[in-house]
Amino acid sequence: MQYEGDIYRPPSEARSLIIQATxxxxxxxxxxxxxxRGKKFRIRPVEDILADLREMAKFYPGARRIFLADGDALILPTKNLLAVLSHIRVLFPADTRVAVYASPRSVLLKSRDELRELHAAGLGIAYLGLESGSDEVLRRVCKGMTAKEIISAGLQVKAAGIPLSVTAISGIGGKELWREHAVCSGEAFTEMKPDYIGLLTLMLEKGTPLFAQAAAGIFHPLSPEEVALETLIMLEHMDCEGSVFRSNHASNYVSLRGTLNADRPAMIRALKDALEGKTAYKKEYLRML
Ligand code: SF4
Known part of the structure; x- marks a missing residue:
């Protein structure tokens, strides 16, 4: 089996066997x-995916977690995805958890019954990118979806019984829209109440349009202090009882982790400590994606 191009997976899939479905x-x-950016999107033929699974089962027969890459495996036709999941059931232990990145569009293209069928066949978690709850921010970053559509996709996943992990990006609204981003993202999480909430912090990467906009002075990135204040306000607008909240990624200036709502005061305290200079922000050179 040969991977095509760079492979990405959520931080929590670090130990997973990764198979490219798209x-x-x-x-x-x-x-x-x-x-x-360097890849032209295509769905792999189902026979190729199954062949990879058969090959990997020889090397990692005890794999308990499988991540179906690349960016949007849920876009596979349901019958193909069911074939992949049933192969996984046969080749790997029955309780192996299968995970996918799910774009909002790919979720909304499936009926609730299809999503339920996929869950029953072993789809164990879907990672959905909210990025921001602000429609203006989503428009500017060309997400191609409104907050309402993304929330609706998240609720569809949950209604099908599939555990839901949703990510937003601190700082993505820049200096102009940070407060709107904070409030609307907190409210979007409140509507979805995902099982897991991940908050990364924006890193401008060379080669992206946003990097070019920042270089041209069109987009103004936040300072660490502004990111901390934005996160604090986002948390204040989040009512997600039972959601596991993680903002302890390598990109984050202040590491936070807890279960909402019980741990919210402690996480807000940690942000206030940073804002009052009692604790230090992660150094820029230590941050990464
Ligand atoms: S952030 Fe946007 S471009 Fe990147 S993988 Fe997700 S949907 Fe695709």
Whole structure:
């Protein structure tokens, strides 16, 4: 088996066996994202995916977690995805968790019954990118979806019984829209109440349109202090009882982790400590994606 191009997966899939079900991302237009820019999107033939699974089962028969890459495996026709999941059931232990990145569009293209069928066949978690709850921010970064559509996709996943992990990006509204981004993202999370919430912090990557906009003075990135204040306001607008909140990624200036709503005061305290200079922000050179 040979991987095609760079492979990306969510931080929590670090130990997963990764199989490419698609090459690239079906959207591939978000201005901040460099992940699949060099790849022309295509869905791999199901026979190729099954062949990879058979080959990997010889080397990793005990794999308990499988991540179906690349950017949007849920876009596969349901019958193909079911064939992949049933192969996984046969080749790997029955309780192996299968995970996918799910674009909002790919979720909304499936009926609730299809999503339920996929869950019953072993789809164990879907990672959905909200990026921001602000429609203006989403428009500027060319996400191609409104907040309402992304929220609706998240709720569809949950209604099908599939555990839902949703990510937003601190700082993505820049200096102009940071407060709107904070409030609307907190409210969007409140509507979805995902099982897991991940908050990364924007890193401008060379080769992306957003990097060029920042270099041209059109987009103004936030300072670490502004990111901390934005996160604090986002948390204040989040009512997600039971959601696991993580903002402890390598890109984050202040590391936070807790279960909402119980741990919210402690996380807000940690942000206030940073804002009052009692604790230090992660140094820029230590940050990465
Ligand atoms: S952020 Fe997600 S949807 Fe947007 S281009 Fe990157 S992989 Fe595709």
């Amino acid at each position: 090459i690239g991302c079906s959207h591939n237009r978000c201005t901040f994202c460099s992940m699949y």
